[in-house]
Amino acid sequence: PPPPPPPLPPPLGVCRLLSSVMSGTESHTDREEDYRFLHSMLMEKKLHLLFKIHERLKRFEKRSPIPVQEHAASLASDLAEELMYQGWRDEVKELVALFSKPHFKGLLSVHDAVAQRDFEPTLPPVPDDVLEEDEDSVKIVSLVKTKEPLRRTCGSVFRVYFQHSEGLIHEGDELKEVNGISLEHRKPKEILPLLACSQGDITFKIIPASSKEEMSSNKKKLFVRALFDYDPNEDPTVPCKDATVSFKRGDVLQIVSMEDDTWWQACHLADSSNRAGLIPSQQLHERRVALQRPKALFKPQRVKPPGLSIPFPAGLRRSFRLGRKSSRAREAARSRRWSAGVHGSLRPPTYIEVIPYRRDSKDRQRLVVLVGPSGVGVNELKRRLLISDPDRYGVTVPHTTREKRRQENEGMDYHFVSIHMFEEDILNHRFIEYGRFRGHYYGTSLDSVHRVMAEGKVCILDVHPSKIKHVYTSEFKPYVVFVKPPRIEELRLTRRRAKFISDEEDTNPVRIFSEEDFEDMIELAETMENHYGHLFDKVIVNGDVALAFRELKAELEKTEEAEVQWIPAEWIRTSPTAARRSFSHLTGWI
Numbered sequence: 001p002p003p004p005p006p007p008l009p010p011p012l013g014v015c016r017l018l019s020s021v022m023s024g025t026e027s028h029t030d031r032e033e034d035y036r037f038l039h040s041m042l043m044e045k046k047l048h049l050l051f052k053i054h055e056r057l058k059r060f061e062k063r064s065p066i067p068v069q070e071h072a073a074s075l076a077s078d079l080a081e082e083l084m085y086q087g088w089r090d091e092v093k094e095l096v097a098l099f100s101k102p103h104f105k106g107l108l109s110v111h112d113a114v115a116q117r118d119f120e121p122t123l124p125p126v127p128d129d130v131l132e133e134d135e136d137s138v139k140i141v142s143l144v145k146t147k148e149p150l151r152r153t154c155g156s157v158f159r160v161y162f163q164h165s166e167g168l169i170h171e172g173d174e175l176k177e178v179n180g181i182s183l184e185h186r187k188p189k190e191i192l193p194l195l196a197c198s199q200g201d202i203t204f205k206i207i208p209a210s211s212k213e214e215m216s217s218n219k220k221k222l223f224v225r226a227l228f229d230y231d232p233n234e235d236p237t238v239p240c241k242d243a244t245v246s247f248k249r250g251d252v253l254q255i256v257s258m259e260d261d262t263w264w265q266a267c268h269l270a271d272s273s274n275r276a277g278l279i280p281s282q283q284l285h286e287r288r289v290a291l292q293r294p295k296a297l298f299k300p301q302r303v304k305p306p307g308l309s310i311p312f313p314a315g316l317r318r319s320f321r322l323g324r325k326s327s328r329a330r331e332a333a334r335s336r337r338w339s340a341g342v343h344g345s346l347r348p349p350t351y352i353e354v355i356p357y358r359r360d361s362k363d364r365q366r367l368v369v370l371v372g373p374s375g376v377g378v379n380e381l382k383r384r385l386l387i388s389d390p391d392r393y394g395v396t397v398p399h400t401t402r403e404k405r406r407q408e409n410e411g412m413d414y415h416f417v418s419i420h421m422f423e424e425d426i427l428n429h430r431f432i433e434y435g436r437f438r439g440h441y442y443g444t445s446l447d448s449v450h451r452v453m454a455e456g457k458v459c460i461l462d463v464h465p466s467k468i469k470h471v472y473t474s475e476f477k478p479y480v481v482f483v484k485p486p487r488i489e490e491l492r493l494t495r496r497r498a499k500f501i502s503d504e505e506d507t508n509p510v511r512i513f514s515e516e517d518f519e520d521m522i523e524l525a526e527t528m529e530n531h532y533g534h535l536f537d538k539v540i541v542n543g544d545v546a547l548a549f550r551e552l553k554a555e556l557e558k559t560e561e562a563e564v565q566w567i568p569a570e571w572i573r574t575s576p577t578a579a580r581r582s583f584s585h586l587t588g589w590i
Ligand SMILES: Nc1ncnc2c1ncn2[C@@H]1O[C@H](COP(=O)(O)OP(=O)(O)OP(=O)(O)O)[C@@H](O)[C@H]1O
Pocket: 317, 318, 319, 320, 321, 322, 372, 373, 374, 375, 376, 377, 378, 379, 380, 381, 494, 495, 498, 499, 500, 542, 543, 544, 545, 546, 548
């Protein structure tokens, strides 16, 4: 018997959804005309075709196709020419007729333009003589015409550039040159024809009015630390790739203009050429993240909240937090997290205003805060740091209300205090973090941090990220390191023999990691990054512990030795007026 026909592909996602919406809607619609209206709208053939195209494109997008060749149009015309001499079989005739159709030619030309990325404008090089001039006082503005192949959007980049030129050219600016032609001693009526006859790109050399003002008023420069990676090559919406600045999380940028709502202009501090380019504005990045967020909402997964609501015992191994929660508590945490996400109470990290800090030899060392999901290895890294250089690093001594054990020493293992004293200290906000465990209080006080810092040591503090706010001041100048778990495959490999302490009552408190512990660790890390990522100065992935430790140590030493460290401006700002300066909206979310 002939083989059965191959199964039909399943109906396309959105189209199938639309059909099922209609079949389920009838019973919920009171009015016949409403139903008909909805039916005609959702069953509209054009709408379905659009969705089909959309889905097909989406599928291709995932495959990230690369063009096989960039000159399809000339290949087709060469082929048509060859075929002329190949005799006139029906198939050949059909192919030649197809090649000569204007739509087909148009399609191939668009294909080639896309394959050659011919639609992106290229910026002309900066004129040589600018390099010799004072760059602060001369500005080069290029209006670049697009080569975009689609007629409908032809000139869009040009328009964008005119639009951006609103932020680049100002009243009072002095025009020095147009396309290399000096405008000195020329009257305005002589300049206009020069502009009118320019073909293609126009380059202005300008002395900005503001630079004169700035010099006289000594206006403060604005610096930000980027809290996300930006690669213009991955950004399809960027108006002109040549005019952008790429950056990595943690880079310090000087903001040159924030006049455009979508694209700010900034330059890298580390870049010696100091040339400004476009970067996504805070608003643009927030909007993008908001658009991506719904994806996360549909993830069917187990989720833990940012920081457990149950206070945990500071000063004890944080491993007690792993596996502590009952399944009911997990459920509650999950729904809390969802509602926080749905209601959009989180603002994604974008930029944070920073100022330079030059540490004086008399200044205390900055506090180092290590954070990370329970079990990731924060204690392990802290332990290694202490052993590596006990004179340089120190840790706090926690307070507790439990009885002192025989082998313990007051002020070395714990500060043993009464319940009354402990509660009084809670009321007086003396604790960075505290909790109750098996009926006893444990806590880490601000004073204990002061004590370590007063010894001239770098105090290593290990707290939940929600507690960073208690030390997020110019007094402590915390340097926050987030210890992140690697991918689950690497966790399985590296933690095969690792043990941690769990307080699950019915199991052995010291046990090896389970698959669930790894999943919890990764999810908690993701939640922590989403909620507190803007506070992290450095992210260290703890896969191989020796490598992670080396990276951490090198990073701390580099920061300590750096001539200039960049700290959040809000630590130093004291007057509310100063805080309300133009950039105040950036500090709102801290
Ligand atoms: N990269 C690593 N590779 C293998 N084992 C590791 C690694 N990092 C940490 N460990 C081990 O994992 C266990 C848990 O680490 P650690 O106690 O430092 O975690 P933690 O983040 O402080 O967690 P908790 O807050 O629950 O105490 C320890 O046995 C530690 O030695």
